[in-house]
Amino acid sequence: MKNRLISDIGGLPEGPLDLSEHEPTMTERRIDAMMMLLRAKPRSFWASDENRRTIESLEPETYKKAEYYEKWVLAMKELLIEKAILTEAEIESKLKEVRSRMEPS
Amino acid sequence: MSDQFKVGSKVRITNAYPPGHIRTPFFLRGKEGLIIRHFGKYPNPERLAYGLNGLPKLNLYQVLFDMETTWRGDGSFAAKDTLTADIYETWLELV
Amino acid sequence: MTENSGPHGGHDHSHNDFQPDIKEPTENWEFLEIALRELLVDKGVLSAREIQDEIEAWEKKSPEKGAEIVAKAWVDEEFKVRLLEDANQTIREFGIEVEVLKMVALENTPELHHVVVCTLCSCYPRPILGVPPLWYKSKQYRSRVIREPRAVLQEFGTKLSDDTEIRVVDSTADCRYLVIPTRPVGTEKMTETELAKLITRDSMIGTAQARDPIGKRS
8 A cells, every 4th residue: 555644645636825924823832842852952852753653643633634733732642651751531521621711601 | 764865766655545634745755756855854744643742753755756747637737847845754665 | 014013003914913922812722722832830840931942932933044044055055065964963053953853954056956845744944944844834835836836936936947957845744944045146246134134034945035125237
């Protein structure tokens, strides 16, 4: 079988470029900053290739729909669990708390 | 073994499609090119991707390809146009 | 994008277009960011201060840094030679320390025009150019420029003669590429600081040429 990574897209047909500029949101900046800190010395929790591998392994439907930094934060969650820094259960419970705190009821 | 490739060597990218994390673009598999630069040795990304140390390090080369041949004439380029990719030695074969 | 898109500017913009930074999170992944951050800070893995410092450090990295380097390469042949030979070592003079990655400068000439892409992810010379623009990370650019460089450059308003070799450089590994655009004619008397203003982000990626000086005689 000819495996082709979902991210490996050189030469595939695509439409015109969108050249509009985008100022990163605070959420995007924080995701970027956390990713850099977790990857860099002294922590070195994972290499950028692990990051790539995790992004490529997202469900294809999720991968296609997700925004750029959405993929990053999903990969960060997976790697934090994989490296036993956080557990899935504590992330789920924190997520519930954050939502109930922030979402208008 | 790592000395078999030099700047000026004609090479073919291995025509293989293994699973897992790979840094050799799909569109270049089986294509022929020319080594134009040697960058030194770098950890193997196919191992780094799984939390391994990436050793032994691999020689990394910049390989030049002709657009016309690579895309079999199907694209938007002029006759002289080229492309390059950075390829680790494990994906190269001498032509 | 309209130029006058202030709060009361265009009619076709929704309110949200102007306030991306202060809007409340609505998407799952925005809540996930908050949850992960709070957990990491609570557990002492990261501190809020560090995250803030990292964001500020990122904001300092911008294409202006790259433009300073290219401007020096335009006026100082010896510097340019060193930059082409060993960019990591040479950019230290600008206070930029890059470990692990290999920085590589590519010189554009009337005969050879480099354009950089990452068809596998979105590798970009962030230490020199800052955060990549959205189009650089888009599937449209990443799929097409490697196969249709002339059509893609046209979308940027960049037209090159068929006598110029366009070389699309796919940064598939440990190298991060900085393009030194061709120095425009009519800039012989300009200072390094004036020259740097002609060197745009896109000209250092290779999708555009450096700006022409204002009032250039043609």
